[in-house]
Amino acid sequence: MDPAANLEQKGSRPLGGTEHSWCRAVPGGTGITVLAMLFTKDPGAARLQNALHELQKSHPILRSRITRDNTNTFFFAVSPIPLLQIQSYDISTTSQLLQSLAEGGDPNIGRISPFHRIIEHELNQNPWSDQSETDVLFACVYTLTDSKWVVALRLHTAVCDRTSAVYMLKELLGLVRRRGGGGGGGGGGGVGEEQEKETEEFSLGIEQLIPSGKANKPFWARGVDLLGYTLNALRFANLEFKDVTSPRSSQVIRLQMNQDETDRILMECKVRGIKLCGAIAAAGLIAANCMKHLPDHQWEKYAIITLIDCRKLLDPPLQSHNIGFYHSAIVNTHDIKEGQELWELASRCYASFRDSINANKHFTDMADLHLLMNKAIDNPGLTPHSSLRTSFISVFEDPVIDDQHTQLHQWMGLEDYMGCSSVHGVGPSIAIFDTIHNGRLDFTCVYPSPLHSREQMQELIDTMKRILVGNGGD
Template identity: 45%
Template sequence: MGDAPTNFESQTRLLGGTEQNWCKAVAGGTGITALALQISKEPNVPQFKKALQKLQNDHPTLNSMLHKNPSTCSTSFIINPPIPHIRLNIINQLKTSELLKTLTSRSFNASLSPLHVILEHEMNINEWSDVASRSSCMGGLHLWFANLYTLPDQKWVLVLRLHAGICDRTTAVSLLKELKEAMGEGGTGGYKEKRNVGIEELVPVGKTKKTLWAHGKDMVAYSVNSLTLTNLKFKDVKSPRRSEVVRLKMNTQETDLLLAGCKIRGIKLCGALIAATLLATHSSKRRPGNYHRKKYGVVFLNDCRPYLQPSLSAHEFGFYHSAISTSQEVKGEETLWDLATKIYMTFENSKNNNKHFSDMADLNFLMSKAIENPSLTPSSSLRTSLVSAFEDPIIECSSDIERDLGLDDYIGCASAHGIGPSIGLFDTVRDGQLDCACVYPAPLHSREQMQELLAKMKVILLESLKMEGKA
């Protein structure tokens, strides 16, 4: 595989509370992270392999295995096992064509690009669906995989698939950045992981402080509030689920206006995207002229690395995001910008009150109980909110390295067909254009339903931008 792997002493550490929860979630289908890259230049396979090995050498987290001790029922990371596992699995053109033929034969899949189809396929490959039995037989489960699919017309799709326990969104972005640098001519990267601990161990002293009464009060509030939330209409609550993706795109001019509108109001892009999602959902539930308030669940995910003690860089791999769960009332007569400002300020106030730390244990507990008891959620759907979004978008510009590699397009997101929202927003501004991957559980929701919802969202956004231009 190129250069010999760097040898480190193997270590074992127990998972933190958040990591434990992600193991439960991933086993059920939520948190399988996939990065899919379409390349139009024949890849240098030895260079690919060498780049993957470098990532593993620089990040012991990537050279970890998940192990469950059957006698103690404790789950651990085995860090730096004696034999590094990552390998590049190459799927030839014949097998790729057969796979695409099978996948595109499904309803509403025929119009999707090969990149899109392969991404969805990978998001639904669950190596971790039965951790307990498999890890006891194998000694541990690998936590990431690399597959290279060969397409016709001199195109290839490289997919990295990772377990959420070692890969939050920031990790995924840094991983892609380091991979491109390592594959570039003379690219050295030079990122060395310094820590491998759960987020709970790095929360600043006092930030999680909460009395027993406060814990109980908040738990009851979250539970009772969830019963009042409105959901997107469920299409099929009984069939086995998988994650699917629809993409919301805007051109450079539209994206500039949208970002400018957010900046003027002192809010972030997530506020506008969530507002559009809520208004589009609400419009499908009411008759024209009939305004009736409904409450929707909204979950914000924010990267806690800058707020930890000590703070972590974006190149410390692992899961260091936290969730802030909120609810928003919508009547339907609100403007996009008024609702967006209200939504974002609710999140900002919660964050200023350290809810991303103080509610961490409570939300982990409730998430765990919902996984164990799906009947606690509407129609046993495991939907905990209408929509989830990240505090900050990914901002990227094409580089010489990408052009040298022939990188045409890529999508990064994570599965959500276990516990989670009806819509997970993964927003990227690439070369000044918005490209938002929207993940949803199918057939709980249908592709046709989600495409219609995204069309409404885009109309709402564009109409608001037109009004902005007239103001």
């Protein structure tokens, strides 16, 4: 018998509402999460595969498949043993792939690095497109040269939010070090027995862990909010759409700042008592408005989605090693016109977000937002030009902070890494994944192409940087 067909039912469970929404979204192209690592030392496919198997043993959700029963209910069906097989590409095959990507019609793809191109390629590989029973985790090793390799993990977002991806990176590197033996350096090494015991349970979905009473909303209030979200969505402003008919894919632009620029921006946030997410969102709105060259008196309404890691807010609270999707979303709208000042708008964006949090909207509106997302998936014509855009920009409440270039990274030859998710189905025009690497801001910005062009989004990102840096403490 095919061992892949022998899925244990013990520990398997139906998907929660948030996870089910991702299962609806991923076939259309939103919710493919990629964690890519660039190495200057051969990571060893066999060693990596063994480490990934250890990771799957510790976290059952990573060795599950998403399947459906005859009532169309989605389940995580857990395999009793890890079944992942790494797909390896030698120099020749990788070179052929990169060449084919260069011939794909994007005139600017030659300006981005092979590492960047592979990330975009992985974001657009969709084994879940037909919603058949499929693993939630895939892994590839690409050999760029005799001294450079890319390791890419591709996951269904229903099992991996940004916190999970960050934890997986750290844990995987530690496990590889342990299996590699020796080496020069510390930095930890994988999951201890106590933590393995903690994580061997199959965690519930976020809806089952919301504290009692926190998600309550009167029936009529829910109806009014749904109507409000729907009517507001019809008035949301967007960047100009370049091509609304061609098949879509996700593309990436990276924005990096130096330490001085980063320090100035973070200091301005601290002085005003706001988080970085407010400044990023405000810079995005101002940049979008500037690109339209509207009359000074004309106002436009933009939507911002802010994603919150709810782990510490749940009952019982979860930790970063509880792998799954435990983020919630807050939608806020802001009216913008020419001449907006960055920090005034950033403070306004953050105040609206905090008011929503204080009103428990990250819990009370969770089901409403999922319903609206599913309605957009089923009826794209309800969105402008059938674009499936639900907001202009999405940001995270807090950045990932990676302030140690550890000896472990040096020992393994880890030169760079990026993590993000696809957005070319339902979603924002631009999704910002922000990290602070060794005191420097690093933004991975994902957008749907050719709905938006690379030139257009590069202009947007460059304008955002000028706004942030130009106002960052002058």
